[in-house]
Amino acid sequence: MPRVLLVEDDPSVREGVELGLRRRGHEVRTAATGEAGLDALNAFRPDLLLLDLMLPGMNGVQLCRRVRESSQLPIIMLTARGDDFDVVVGLEAGADDYIVKPARTEVVAARIRAVLRRIEDPGAGRPAVEHHGELAVDRAGLTVAKGGVRLALAPSELRLLLHLTAAPEQVFSRQQLLEHVWEHSYHGDARLVDACVRRLRTKIEDTPGNPRYIQTLRGFGYRFGPL
Numbered sequence: 001m002p003r004v005l006l007v008e009d010d011p012s013v014r015e016g017v018e019l020g021l022r023r024r025g026h027e028v029r030t031a032a033t034g035e036a037g038l039d040a041l042n043a044f045r046p047d048l049l050l051l052d053l054m055l056p057g058m059n060g061v062q063l064c065r066r067v068r069e070s071s072q073l074p075i076i077m078l079t080a081r082g083d084d085f086d087v088v089v090g091l092e093a094g095a096d097d098y099i100v101k102p103a104r105t106e107v108v109a110a111r112i113r114a115v116l117r118r119i120e121d122p123g124a125g126r127p128a129v130e131h132h133g134e135l136a137v138d139r140a141g142l143t144v145a146k147g148g149v150r151l152a153l154a155p156s157e158l159r160l161l162l163h164l165t166a167a168p169e170q171v172f173s174r175q176q177l178l179e180h181v182w183e184h185s186y187h188g189d190a191r192l193v194d195a196c197v198r199r200l201r202t203k204i205e206d207t208p209g210n211p212r213y214i215q216t217l218r219g220f221g222y223r224f225g226p227l
Contacts, residue, residue, distance in 0.1 A: 001025040002116055005046035007037035007063065008078060009055050013101060017050065020105025026112075034058030038066065041073075048112055051095070052078045053086050061086065061093050068094035074115045074155045078103075091195035096156040097182060098192075114183040115155060130165060133226035135204060135213065137165050146204060156181065156192075157200045164214065164224035173221040197222060 004021055008014040009032045018028045029044040031037040034055045041049070049067065053060035064075055077090045077098040087098055096115050099108060128140040136145045144151045144161060153161065159181045164172065172180075174190040182192055197216075201208040215223050 001027065002047035002112060003027045003029075003044065004048050004050055004112065005029050005031070005037065005040055005044055006050040007031045007034065007040075007055065007060070008050070008052040009033065010052070013052075013078075017105065017108060021109065021112075024105070024109050026109075034060070034063040037063055041067065041071075046073070048074045048076065048116060050076050050078060050108070050112075053090055054080070061090050064090060064093040064095055068154070072152055072154050076108075076111055076115060087189075088191055088195060091191060092198065094154055094199065096154055098189075117183075132165060132168070132213065132224070135165075135226075137161065144204070151203050153203065154199070156196050157203070160193075160196050160200060161204070161224075164222065167224075169223055169225045171217055171220050171223045176221070193222075 001024070004026050006014060006017055006028060008017065008030070014030050014032065018030055021028050029040050029046065031040045035058055037051070051060045051064060055063070060077060064077070067073055067075065075095045077087070077095045078101055079087055079090070079098055080101045081087070090098065097111055099111055128138060130137045130139070134147045138144070139162065142158060144153055144158065160177065163177065163181050174193045177193045178184040178190070197214055201211050201214060204213055205211045213224060213226050215225060217223060
């Protein structure tokens with residue numbers, strides 16, 4: 001089972017989530033501050049980071065940015081305020097998903113499985129390596145390069161790009177992308193999609209404000225197709 005690092009300063013939440021995940025077979029390490037979380041990352045080497053936004057000292061957004069400087073470790077944010085501006089900031093900092101507290105353990109475990117699940121190739125019969133302009137998408141190796149330089153993509157960014165490139169020129173609504181990329185079967189939060197698109201554009205586009213690869217169709221959604 002995946003190893004999970006939980007960084008949460010509320011003892012009741014921390015103990016409840018830890019106990020629930022351990023009962024499901026996860027190996028769990030916990031930390032109460034961002035600084036302690038950084039130390040645990042190096043010592044524990046988790047498969048996924050569960051990160052509270054509102055931490056004392058180094059907050060969750062700052063910790064998320066520190067992690068993204070050198071790692072593409074999957075990150076799920078924990079927040080008590082699902083409509084708060086901090087959620088958008090956290091997603092922009094590089095988080096792959098978020099969960100509003102309080103959340104049942106089965107919900108947390110399901111989100112962990114969804115984020116960690118290996119990407120199934122949605123383009124059966126397609127070449128293992130596809131070329132789209134300067135982009136080379138290796139579906140077998142789950143890597144993306146631009147101009148011969150490999151890109152460091154977070155899990156959600158990679159899943160999103162693989163899904164879009166499997167059907168060039170097809171328009172996907174935000175809800176369709178939530179269901180296929182994030183596996184959110186309910187009416188999910190479109191901010192997940194929009195924040196991930198913005199982050200992905202900063203990595204694959206020469207000019208993110210004038211994108212060549214990922215096009216926005218206002219009122220409809222997104223499509224992939226190099227201009």
